Amino acid sequence: MKKLLIYSVVILSFAFAKAQSQKTWTLQECVQYALDNNISIQQSELDLKAVDAEKLSALGNMLPTLSANSSLAENTGLSFNPLTNNAQTTTFLSATGRVNVGYTVFNGLRNFRNLQRAEISKIAGEYRLDKMKDDIALAVANNYLQILTNKANLETFIGQNQVTKEQVNQTQALVDAGQLPKGDLLEIKATDAAEQQQIIQAENAVTISKVSLAQLLLIKDYATFDIAADDYEVVDTGISERPISEIINSAEENRSEVKIAEQNVELAIKDLQIAKGAYYPTLSAFFGYDTRYTDATSFGQRLADPNNPTITEQIGVVQGTGQAVVSEVLNTESFVIAADPFVNQLYQNDGISYGFQLNIPIFNGFSARSNVERSKINLERSELQLKQSQLDLESTVYQAYVDVKGARKSYDAAKKSLESQELAYEYARERYNVGLTNAFDFSQSKLRYDNTKISLNQAKYDYIFRLKVLELFFGIDPKDLKL
Template sequence: MKKLIICSIALFSFAFAKAQTQKQWTLQECVQYALDNNISIQQSELDLKAVDADRLSAIGNLLPSLSASTSLSENTGLSFNPVTNNAQTTTFLSATGRINVGYTVFNGLRNFRQLQRAEISQIANQYRLDKMKDDIALAVANNYLQILNNKANLETLIAQNLVTKEQVEQTQTLVDAGQLPKGDLLEIKATDAGEQQQIIIAQNAVTISKVSLAQLLLIDDYATFDIAEDDFEIIDSGISDQPVTSIINSAEENRSEVKIAEQNVELARKDLQIAKGAYYPTLSAFFGYDTRYTDATSFGQRIADPNNPTITRQIGTVENTGQAVVSEVPNTESFIVGASPFIEQLYTNDGIGYGFQLNIPIFNGFSARSNVQRNEINLERSELQLKQAQLDLESTVYQAYVDVQGAHKSYEAAKTSLESQELAYEYARERYNVGLTNAFDFSQSKLRYDNTKISLNQAKYDYIFRLKVLELFFGIDPKDLKL
């Protein structure tokens, strides 16, 4: 017996020293790590960034549009001079530049509504992100408490098995002395074997629950992952003593389920306003500036002889007499005009254009009207979903409140049952030690005692989890959950 105790202490000391070299995660660390690394949360954060881009686009629709363009070309053969607009058979280089400014003065307030919709969508996505964080935190807490429960069960089974091994040694001594039948020894050994099997099952349960939490946290090193092994007590901040109506009201103010549904109604309302904007005319303003350059030559006219500025030329004949008709015309000659400098052409060949454009919708195949009808239906659907979300939240909170009350009663009942079973077990052990009861009856009493301790562990951590759920509904931040 002394060797067994020494070996157990040594094994426990080794396991404890090994655990000390490993990081042991607290609940707050697990929750924070999950919030920082969970893939679903990261995807929701990307959705929030996408909404920021939509909002930026909506803001841009309220601002004037500005564009600039330029072109450079070389023409060979018969082409139109972009400056004189005359046809020429030659080779020349030409360049044009243009700046356009446009602004939507009125389009049924659709641009303004789009900005409002983007802002509402941003709020809605933030609420969705908050809800996902709450769900992840609750899942982490549930897995964390499951590990604690499985560890507590394992400790219970190991401790009770040590007692059983002690009984095996005592029974062996009594059987060897002829004071007890060999059947009692076999019964105790069978109990020991059964407990060893339960210990193995409990160890596997601890391992599996730790792996589940590690996977939820996206931690790959399952072998070394472990949680802090403190003696967690039930911490009731008094929320369970609040009237259920107060908890429901707090949940409606703090929880994201109803807020998401409310923002969906606002989104549907904005979509309807945007759709109705298609009924109104669209008024746009525009302004354009352009200029051009070419290196093409052109022809000019000048006075051939300054001393004789005019000459007499025949311009026709009289039809009946055939008499010539003459007139004085300018004495001019053609000459080649070279291209003006680039900078000079830019400001001499420029021009501007500006004005307004009004587009009045008259008939578009009922597309605007059908779009309005679809959005009216969507608004009604969103309003119904809001009512359903309010009812669901009220039902869920009420269920959580009842679960806490029931878990508390179950925990108190389990404690009372454990006290009774412990007294019964001690009484049975005393009777067994003095030979007043057989090994089977003693093992049954011990089994009931062990099961009661396991039931108490289950009731304790179930009660803690129910309290954490109620705290989240009451508005406590997931990172502030405490055990």
């Protein structure tokens, strides 16, 4: 009983793992997975984080700066000792500290313009990310529909080959009965062999297209990757029936191409304003506080004997007579003064400095002027790019609109052609079955029928793809694309 339970658990585990490995992906799942994992999208998101850092830096430039510094040193050198009246080497410790506060009062509004520029750059980055998502979603939809097309072609080849195999068996029986020549059997077998080759090619096309989509999604398990095997039909939300002017207006409001170009113009305007700011003086304010400490000793003078405040000392001699010249001087002695305590020295030796600094640009080798001229040129270039983006978007939307109309006509024509070819094929098969036509004519009729079904598959999924493109231009969210 225990072994049976273990075997059951193992079997269920393998079944669950197999079910997991055989997951099929819908279009919405593929699009969402790509948006969550695509490397290009992740890079664009990192660009947005970099813009946030740029904005933080621009904001910081508008705030005061605060810095502190300190130093600690031990000094050794030769000095004179008044107690011993001898030169001696002394060592003492010293420390200094300083706090500085600075603030840019005015610099041609460049700090303010840089902050505005960072905000515009953030908006432009968000639009670029949106465009990247739209492009990735469109690429996923294109690859997804290519798999559907290849699968539909494969099913067509397999279904028609089954018919051919039935014809081989039927022709073999008629040849054996002497009702048909052996050449008809060879013709049918040749058709069967050609169709087997087409099936192999179609299977390879399905595999390659699935690998392409898996690579786009960054899925490494190519062997088990597959999409949902549903019979997708054309889902027209009615956007293609709207006036082209309405679709173009919606594209200009929702698409990122023009918005990115508009933000680039705003960035160029800010760059020009920042460059012109170099023409103006720069006024800054500063405040500093500093203090110091040393453990070096000093020397002082005091009365050697309070009862005898003065003493008589010879201060010289009279030239010629040699008579001594004496004078009374203070009876003092030198003594060592120890260093004041650390805390006391901090406020005894401190000091402050404050004021304003004005920097007036007079001549800088035409650097400011050349920067302004380059910014003007960049602004004109951005304005031209905006106009070009508007024209390109209008042209692209109009082309997408025309493509949908053309794809619909091709799809309708392919369906009608298939109906006609199917009738012709059925008629040819009936004639072949009663011996009124040979195998070559029948195979040609079957080939035309097969090609028509392939053309219908191509026209169908091309029409679906063109509809999805138009929906994106109209403003449908990539995650809401439906088949």
